[in-house]
Amino acid sequence: MPNLNSAFTQIGRGFAAFLAPPSPDVIRFTVGQPDFDTPLPVVNAAIESLKRGETTYTRSQGSETLCQAVSEHLSKFDIDVDGNDVVIAPGCKQALLYSMMAVIEPGDEVLLLAPAWPSYDGMIKLLGGVPIHVPVHRPNYHPDIEALRNAVTSKTKAIVINSPNNPTGAVYTSDEIQQLVNLAIDSDLWILDDMIYSTLVWGDNKYTSPNSFEGGPERTLTIGGWSKGWAMTGWRLGWVAGPTEAIEAVKTCQASSATHVATFLMPAAEVALTLEKEIDAMADSFANRRLMFHEGINSLPGVSAPMPEGAFYILADVSGTGMTDIEFATRALDEAKVQVIPGSLMLGGDNLIRMSYATSLEDLKEGIRRLKTWLIQIN
Ligand SMILES: Cc1ncc(COP(=O)(O)O)c(C=O)c1O
Structure with a gap:
């Protein structure tokens, strides 16, 4: 086979490895898209x-x-x-x-x-x-x-x-x-x-x-x-x-x-581009969820995150758990059935975990409950 463009040896596929749809019993804090239908x-x-x-x-x-x-x-x-x-x-x-x-x-x-x-x-x-x-x-x-x-x-x-x-x-x-x-x-x-x-x-x-x-x-x-x-x-x-x-x-x-x-x-x-109330309603819903999610994430032992100011992501520091971010993400999926993205997939993201709160309130609560139970158990 002739040579490919050598640039491809240095390019990853971003979060893809940790975005694979898991089994249905897993709660996904990974997906970066609104959980609403298009208006x-x-x-x-x-x-x-x-x-x-x-x-x-x-x-x-x-x-x-x-x-x-x-x-x-x-x-x-x-x-x-x-x-x-x-x-x-x-x-x-x-x-x-x-x-x-x-x-x-x-x-x-x-x-x-x-x-x-x-x-x-x-x-x-x-x-x-x-x-x-x-x-x-x-x-x-x-x-x-x-x-x-x-x-x-x-x-x-x-x-x-x-x-x-x-x-x-x-x-x-x-x-x-x-x-x-x-x-x-x-x-x-x-x-x-x-x-x-x-x-x-x-x-x-x-x-x-x-x-x-x-x-x-x-x-x-x-x-x-x-x-x-x-x-x-x-x-x-x-x-x-x-x-x-x-x-x-x-x-x-x-x-x-x-x-x-x-x-x-x-x-x-x-x-x-002409819609206002539909767009505002979705935005308000994320705004409410972030308060609950931020509080929940900061209640996890060894985990801390600043209050998100926009978008629908929290980037939490998990170094207090004694695990690397890859270890945290891998074990959270296997042991707590919660899918998160390890920050070290991005340069400068070591020890960080990205979580999306564009998911239902019930799933946000249940995901936090599972992570808490898991972290308490392993400590
Ligand atoms: C910062 C940023 N820019 C651009 C995009 C891509 O947007 P689109 O789906 O419209 O290509 C994303 C999607 O995750 C994003 O997070």
């Missing part, structure tokens, strides 16, 4: 579009009306981009890949705030770039600006920001975002701002865009999508918005690969 008006809009026969090739960038609707949605977050500078991609993940393709060349270094969602690392390596993992502060998981500044070299090309954050649950303050923008200006970096959890914020900090600060708009690609806030993970719909020249490159990426997202999904995505 019915969205589903109906897709069905109606199919009935109208909207099944042919269409505008590669995404329909004009949907790009305009995304532009209007972004304006609520202080992001001022023209509809023509928006591309609709097959998922936020693909939107991130296009954004990286637009700015990263082989050998370029890209700053990640560690522990970072593992797909960033894989995408950067796929493009021949070099991910540089810079640890965040403990225990609040907020950016260490000084450490980021020290990590910049002549090869640094971009920084990836994700707030609210997966896996940490942190939401960066407006002051922190401003400092990140300043750093990007001083070192002439692109900012890839993954805002996928922007509508899921629980604390005092709201999602703040780098576009809110002088010098931000010309160096920021804003990437987001419908998966988390609208319970639309399987629809594979995301967006990229940013400066015209960069978006022209993103349009070329899409035209050279996916062509466009499914034609009949676009009217549905547009309807999703």
Whole structure:
């Protein structure tokens, strides 16, 4: 067999090994998706579009009306981009890949705030770039600006920001975002701002865009999508918005690969952006669960976690249990029948366990009860 692209020897599949569906008696704190159905008006809009026969090739960038609707949605977050500078991609993940393709060349270094969602690392390596993992502060998981500044070299090309954050649950303050923008200006970096959890914020900090600060708009690609806030993970719909020249490159990426997202999904995505009460109800439900879950997790012997500020994850330190995170995750599955993600699957995540609270209150309570019984038993 001829040689494969050697990049694949260095790229993992993120959390995949610990996401495998276990037996039905296992409680899963692993799945990073809302436990709600997609709101019915969205589903109906897709069905109606199919009935109208909207099944042919269409505008590669995404329909004009949907790009305009995304532009209007972004304006609520202080992001001022023209509809023509928006591309609709097959998922936020693909939107991130296009954004990286637009700015990263082989050998370029890209700053990640560690522990970072593992797909960033894989995408950067796929493009021949070099991910540089810079640890965040403990225990609040907020950016260490000084450490980021020290990590910049002549090869640094971009920084990836994700707030609210997966896996940490942190939401960066407006002051922190401003400092990140300043750093990007001083070192002439692109900012890839993954805002996928922007509508899921629980604390005092709201999602703040780098576009809110002088010098931000010309160096920021804003990437987001419908998966988390609208319970639309399987629809594979995301967006990229940013400066015209960069978006022209993103349009070329899409035209050279996916062509466009499914034609009949676009009217549905547009309807999703008009919904308020359905979206708020889902967000409120997560906000309530996080209080109970945070309290429960901190009541486990040897386990502690800061209060999540957004998204639907808790990142807990399990070093007090005397187990590594891999040992904890493996034994929790075998002995307590609870599935969790070990943090060391991400650089900078040693001793940490990521748990999602996007599951029913009953399962959250039962999972905590099982973990507590197990930890008490083995001590
Ligand atoms: C930080 C982050 N960005 C992007 C995505 C991917 O979103 P999508 O499913 O729309 O590709 C995820 C999904 O887990 C995520 O956690």
